[in-house]
Amino acid sequence: MKKHNFYAGPSILSEYTIKNTADAVLNFADMGLSLLEISHRSKQFQAVIDEASALVKELLEVPEGYSVLWLGGGASMQFCMIPYNFLAKKAAYIDTGTWAHNAIKEARLFGDVDVVASSADANYTFIPKGFTVPADADYFHYTSNNTIYGTEIRQDPDVPVRLIADMSSDIFSRPIDVAKYDAIYAGAQKNLAPAGVTLVIVRDEALGHMERAIPTMLDYRTHIKKGSMFNTPPVLPIFSALQTLKYYKQLGGIRAIEKIDLEKAGILYDAIDNSKMFTGTVTDPADRSIMNVCFVMTPEYKELEAEFVEFATARGMVGIKGHRSVGGFRASLYNALPVESVRALVECMKEFEAKH
Known part of the structure; x- marks a missing residue:
């Protein structure tokens, strides 16, 4: 039976990425050695990290004056690295979900934090609007996509x-x-690679302005100077990231990928909106994530949620159960997920609804 992988992370990877990574685990760069056992300072792996960084810049059209870093510690490590490097007195944050909330908690260890808006009282089911970012803040931080709650900010803010x-x-x-940003960070295990590496894009001139002493490992300048090799980098996830980036380029780049992602999300949201049994949890369509589609049973069918998970699982749908903090269902439609999987889920939903 074909499996349709809707896990929220670690999540689906392209067949291209998986195959090439598996081959490299057996024999990397015709060295007769596994990717898992080669030196990160070998010329063969240096070529991997150089190409991966160059492809990030190419695909995202990163302007001059920025560095691309490959770091350990996950995105959660960035919750403290960001204020360590950027927060002198006060920072502004918007609270749109669990991970935004956690970032706020860490930033408060370094200075004042102005939470300019929050949707916590509504269980994060919308993106707050009409807030003001104070001009005396050192920076404004936001989480672009909220995996648990299915909301997304899809435009670069002007602050x-x-x-x-x-x-x-x-x-x-x-x-x-x-060019609007001084730093962008992303844990790899959603749209890039297996867990274990975090991508950071940082404006070089924005660094070095803190009076505080920054621990060596937590100073972005350390990793810029050493080319992400101050300590041993997570070799396998970086190699996998390179394969994914090559795959993205083959697809036609980011604009082509966005078109496909919008199509996938449109198919599923349309099915939810036209269903008598299922309903979306995000109130404003403008706030809906195209990466993580969250939905529940309507009240009259609430008792059937567990049965639907079993029904869908038996038909090859994997990872559709909602996060334990919100319940219901969540279908993650990351770039590697084919549109056929979305159509299969929709047919599964329609079949279950017809049954009941």
Whole structure:
């Protein structure tokens, strides 16, 4: 039976990425050695990290004056690295979900944090609008896509201060005006690679302005100077990331990928909106994520949620159960997910609805 992988992360990878990574685990770059056992300082792996960084810049049209870094620690490590490097007195954050909330918590260890808006009282089912970012903030931080709640900010904000974003679960799904940002970071395990590496894009001139001493490992300048090799980098995820980036280029780049992603999300949201049994959890269509589609049973069918998970699982749908904090269902439509999987889920939903 074909499996349709809707896991929210670690999540689906392209067959291209999986095959090439598997081959490299057996024999990397015709060295007669596994990718898992070669030196990260070998010329063969240096070529991998150089090409991966160049492709990030090409695909996202990163302007001059930015560095691409490959770091460990996950996006959660960036919750403290960002304020360590950028927060002198006060930062502005918007609270749109669990990971945004966690980033706020860490930033408060370094200075004042102005939470300019929050949708916590509504269980994060919408993106707040009409807020003001104070001009005296050192930076404004937002989380572009909220995997647990299914909301997304799909346009680069215009703010009067430095702009920083956690794009862990929607990077490479839309064009980004990188020149607006001083830092963008993304854990790899959604749209890029297996867990274990975090992509950081940082404006070089924005660094080095803190009076505080920054631990060596937490100073972005350390990793820029050492080419992401101050300590041993996560070799396998970086190699996998390179394969994914090559795959994205083959697809036609970010604009082509965005078109496909919008089509996939449109198919599923249309099915939800036209169903008597299922309903979306995000109230405003403008706030809906195209990466993580969250939905529940309507009240009269609520008792059938567990049965639907079993029904769908038996038909090859994997990972559609919603996050434990919100319940219901979540279908993650990351770049590697084929449109056929979305159509299969829709047919499964229609079949279950007809049954009941």
